[in-house]
Amino acid sequence: MYDIGIIGGGTAGMTAAIYGQRAGKQTVLFEGTTIGGQITSSPNVENYPGIASVSGSEFSMNLMDQAVKLGTQTIMEQVTGIREEADYKVIVTTEKEYECKSIILATGVTHRHLGVPGEERLTGAGVSYCATCDGMFFRGREVAVVGGGSTALQDAEFLSNYCSKVYLIHRRDEFRGEDQIVKRLQEKENVEFILNTTVQEIRGEQMVESLRVLNKVTGEESELAVSGIFVAVGQIAQNEKFADVVQLDEGGFIVAGEDCKTSEAGIYAAGDCRTKEVRQLTTAAADGAVAALAACKYIADFAEK
Incomplete structure (x- = not known):
C-alpha cells in the first residue's frame, strides 16, 4: 500500500511527489498521457522564480528527475476512477487497482481549442493559450486574442503593454467579461475590437503569419497579419470520473480552497484542476506542496485514531 497516490504528472503532481517523498512517505504518481502537462508545449518559461529561462519540457523533466531520485514510483496508466474503502482508498486504472492511504488529484x-486549420501545427510557434506565459516573446509585434470572457479581456490588457497592436476577436457583438476591463481596453490606442467574427484558419510556414477571419454578419472573409494568436475560449476540467467521490463545481473543477482539501477526507486537489483564480506554474507548485503536507498530516492523524 502506498502512502500518497498522485493522479496527474504535471507541475502540481510532481511537486506533491517531491514533498511527499521528502516527508518520508511512499508516493506513486499516475499519468495516462505525457509527463509534464501543458507546460511541455511552451518553448520558453521565463516567469518561474529563480529560473531566468528554460523550456517547458526541460522544466518538467527536471521536476520528474527530482521526484524519481527521491523514490517516487511513476505508473503510466490511465486512471478510470477512485473509490473509498474502510481504512484506505483505491485508485483504479485501465490495468489494475492500487491501494493508497491518501490521494492527491492533480489532473x-x-x-x-478553436479547431481550425493550422492551430495544432503552429502551437508553440505563434499559437499560445497563455498570454502571461508567452506574451513577452511578442514585444513590439502585432498579435490577436480570441475570446469574449474575462480571461480574454485580461490577456488583451496584459499584451497591450508589450505589443504594438492587439486585435481582440470575439464571435459575438458583446463581451461576456468584466465591463470595467472592456472600458479600459476601449481607451487603449493599440487595442482594436473585431466583433461578430470567427477565426477560420491560422496561416504561416514555420511561424504564425496571419489569420483568415470571417465576419458572421456580412459574410466577408479577410486576412489579418499577426505574429501571434492567443486563444482564450475556455478551459476544460477532466474530473468527471471523480464526481461520485469529491464535489465538483458547475464547470467541473474540484471544489477545494487554498488548503487543497476536497469534500472527502484524505483526498486533496492541487493545481489547475481545483477551483481557483490564478492558474500558473507557481500556483501549481504551491498547491502540490500544500496538498502533500496535508496528506502527510492526514496519514499521521489517522494512525493515531
Whole structure:
C-alpha cells in the first residue's frame, strides 16, 4: 500500500511527489498521457522564480528527475476512477487497482481549442493559450486574442503593454467579461475590437503569419497579419470520473480552497484542476506542496485514531 497516490504528472503532481517523498512517505504518481502537462508545449518559461529561462519540457523533466531520485514510483496508466474503502482508498486504472492511504488529484486542465486549420501545427510557434506565459516573446509585434470572457479581456490588457497592436476577436457583438476591463481596453490606442467574427484558419510556414477571419454578419472573409494568436475560449476540467467521490463545481473543477482539501477526507486537489483564480506554474507548485503536507498530516492523524 502506498502512502500518497498522485493522479496527474504535471507541475502540481510532481511537486506533491517531491514533498511527499521528502516527508518520508511512499508516493506513486499516475499519468495516462505525457509527463509534464501543458507546460511541455511552451518553448520558453521565463516567469518561474529563480529560473531566468528554460523550456517547458526541460522544466518538467527536471521536476520528474527530482521526484524519481527521491523514490517516487511513476505508473503510466490511465486512471478510470477512485473509490473509498474502510481504512484506505483505491485508485483504479485501465490495468489494475492500487491501494493508497491518501490521494492527491492533480489532473490539470486542457485549453479549449478553436479547431481550425493550422492551430495544432503552429502551437508553440505563434499559437499560445497563455498570454502571461508567452506574451513577452511578442514585444513590439502585432498579435490577436480570441475570446469574449474575462480571461480574454485580461490577456488583451496584459499584451497591450508589450505589443504594438492587439486585435481582440470575439464571435459575438458583446463581451461576456468584466465591463470595467472592456472600458479600459476601449481607451487603449493599440487595442482594436473585431466583433461578430470567427477565426477560420491560422496561416504561416514555420511561424504564425496571419489569420483568415470571417465576419458572421456580412459574410466577408479577410486576412489579418499577426505574429501571434492567443486563444482564450475556455478551459476544460477532466474530473468527471471523480464526481461520485469529491464535489465538483458547475464547470467541473474540484471544489477545494487554498488548503487543497476536497469534500472527502484524505483526498486533496492541487493545481489547475481545483477551483481557483490564478492558474500558473507557481500556483501549481504551491498547491502540490500544500496538498502533500496535508496528506502527510492526514496519514499521521489517522494512525493515531
